[in-house]
Amino acid sequence: MEWKDLKGKYPVFCYHDFAIIESDTELQVHFDFEIEGLSHFNPEFTLKKPEGSVNAGNLRVVREMAFSLGMIELISYWKLTCSHQVIVECGFLDQKQIAWWKHLYYCGLGEFFYRNHIDLTEENFMDLTAIGERAIGEEDPRTYHGNLIPVGGGKDSFVSLELLKGMKADNDAFVIGRVPSAIHSAEAAGYTGVHLIQAERSLDPRMLEFNKQGYLNGHTPFSALAAFASCLTAVIYGRKYVCLSNEASANESTIHGSKVNHQYSKTFEFEQNFTRYLSRYVTDQVHYFSLLRPLSELQITSIFATLKQYHSVFRSCNVGQKEEKWCGHCAKCLFVCIMLSAFLKDEDLLNIFHADMLNDETMQDLFEQLTGILDDKPFECVGTREEVNVAIAMSIRHHEASGTPLPKLYEYYKGTSYYESFRNRTLDYQMWNRENQVPAEYAELIHEKLNEAQRIWN
Numbered sequence: 001m002e003w004k005d006l007k008g009k010y011p012v013f014c015y016h017d018f019a020i021i022e023s024d025t026e027l028q029v030h031f032d033f034e035i036e037g038l039s040h041f042n043p044e045f046t047l048k049k050p051e052g053s054v055n056a057g058n059l060r061v062v063r064e065m066a067f068s069l070g071m072i073e074l075i076s077y078w079k080l081t082c083s084h085q086v087i088v089e090c091g092f093l094d095q096k097q098i099a100w101w102k103h104l105y106y107c108g109l110g111e112f113f114y115r116n117h118i119d120l121t122e123e124n125f126m127d128l129t130a131i132g133e134r135a136i137g138e139e140d141p142r143t144y145h146g147n148l149i150p151v152g153g154g155k156d157s158f159v160s161l162e163l164l165k166g167m168k169a170d171n172d173a174f175v176i177g178r179v180p181s182a183i184h185s186a187e188a189a190g191y192t193g194v195h196l197i198q199a200e201r202s203l204d205p206r207m208l209e210f211n212k213q214g215y216l217n218g219h220t221p222f223s224a225l226a227a228f229a230s231c232l233t234a235v236i237y238g239r240k241y242v243c244l245s246n247e248a249s250a251n252e253s254t255i256h257g258s259k260v261n262h263q264y265s266k267t268f269e270f271e272q273n274f275t276r277y278l279s280r281y282v283t284d285q286v287h288y289f290s291l292l293r294p295l296s297e298l299q300i301t302s303i304f305a306t307l308k309q310y311h312s313v314f315r316s317c318n319v320g321q322k323e324e325k326w327c328g329h330c331a332k333c334l335f336v337c338i339m340l341s342a343f344l345k346d347e348d349l350l351n352i353f354h355a356d357m358l359n360d361e362t363m364q365d366l367f368e369q370l371t372g373i374l375d376d377k378p379f380e381c382v383g384t385r386e387e388v389n390v391a392i393a394m395s396i397r398h399h400e401a402s403g404t405p406l407p408k409l410y411e412y413y414k415g416t417s418y419y420e421s422f423r424n425r426t427l428d429y430q431m432w433n434r435e436n437q438v439p440a441e442y443a444e445l446i447h448e449k450l451n452e453a454q455r456i457w458n
């Protein structure tokens, strides 16, 4: 279906309402969205409550968070028709908030617009109005403490779990959805029982049905959803810090020379905007930051490569996520394999991935996209072109020093001009991206781990 036709046929999208349904053990938020003339959509978000907790739904902060969660959920339904007018009936937004949400939607849907050839601007893609009231309710009398650690199941969250293990008594791991690798990762790091918080998020099946019929579909900013969901959870559990594992490398755009970034809601720009919004409009008790923000993917991998006890558990592959396996064919699998090849031997890589990707010539296109030989990066959560090249150069040197034959993709790489540019490059363990919001006491933990990794690998 053509986006212009759909936009014309369905001009109005409504966020009618959100309802907090609460029992002694559970808090559920039920949303009501509608594309006028097409359908209502009623997704839900469900969270187990801590034992002995009071009625959270009476708190202003919980109502404001639940409303905001709906503001980010709605984008998955809005994208079916890209309706011009979006009317929010169940909450109030001032002009700054309206601009804030439009910026998030526009950048977070950058890949969706690009791949569907939708040439709208941030000014004209949507007219957002809010005609409801600001959330009211009791103020929260508690003082929050401890860490909530959202876990995705890949190497990055393992590094955060490891960095924060000294504070374990005051930590909770948090997983959205039934993601087996994430649940097993948290468990492997010792987070079980009440310290493993799981949230259920349902997608309205009518949206999935419209997808099948050919309505518009594409990437949505899942990490922005994770930001709101984890902060709501931090409020319910009285946790002060929400410690994400997004890295500096996420800031690089996917499409060369443009701002289109698959990982927009993992960027520092989003993190800063989000924390400002949170403290101004919702709560100043929760501090959302990414613990790994000062680091590159290669630095993170240097730490993860030392955590051998987790090598059989972690899964970074989004394709095989539901079956808890590495698909062995996607950009993320190849990217993680290249990163680890800078530190681990070929047989260790085979044990992890059960696929010999570096000898698989069908991976050459993805390999060229990751290195920058081709202009655009794959639409996946992968690191910068530069660090991919540095990892390959490091691995080639290790192979040559030990007299091990080079895998086919690295043999091919040696014949490209990229090899000449990168052949002597190595990881700078002490590199520290200053664009971060990591509290000083946590930064110290990262420095210690980096030094340890440097001692092991040098």
Ligand SMILES: CC(=O)N[C@H]1[C@@H](OP(=O)(O)OP(=O)(O)OC[C@H]2O[C@@H](n3ccc(=O)[nH]c3=O)[C@H](O)[C@@H]2O)O[C@H](CO)[C@@H](O)[C@@H]1O[C@H](C)C(=O)N[C@@H](C)C(=O)N[C@@H](CCC(=O)O)C(=O)O
Binding pocket: 076, 077, 176, 177, 178, 179, 201, 203, 208, 211, 217, 218, 219, 220, 221, 222, 223, 224, 225, 262, 263, 264, 265, 266, 318, 319, 321, 380, 381
């Ligand atoms: C697509 C997505 O975000 N999936 C996350 C979701 O998985 P779920 O099982 O609920 O849905 P899917 O089977 O993946 O999708 C079914 C259809 O529904 C549409 N859809 C899905 C989610 C959504 O928020 N909006 C939608 O419209 C979709 O278009 C399909 O037609 O929840 C899981 C946790 O419960 C996440 O783990 C799933 O994330 C996937 C692994 C995934 O690949 N996500 C990509 C968006 C992705 O690239 N994720 C990045 C984050 C990038 C970012 O900008 O935030 C990453 O994981 O590194």
Ligand SMILES: Nc1ncnc2c1ncn2[C@@H]1O[C@H](COP(=O)(O)OP(=O)(O)OP(=O)(O)O)[C@@H](O)[C@H]1O
Binding pocket: 149, 150, 151, 152, 153, 154, 155, 156, 157, 158, 174, 175, 176, 177, 179, 182, 223, 226, 243, 244, 245, 246, 315, 316, 317, 381
């Ligand atoms: N289903 C989820 N539940 C809770 N938090 C999540 C979920 N998916 C992702 N996150 C959060 O977003 C961060 C970034 O996601 P991403 O998938 O890039 O990281 P990862 O799974 O930790 O590692 P990798 O980059 O190797 O996949 C995670 O580290 C985690 O903090």
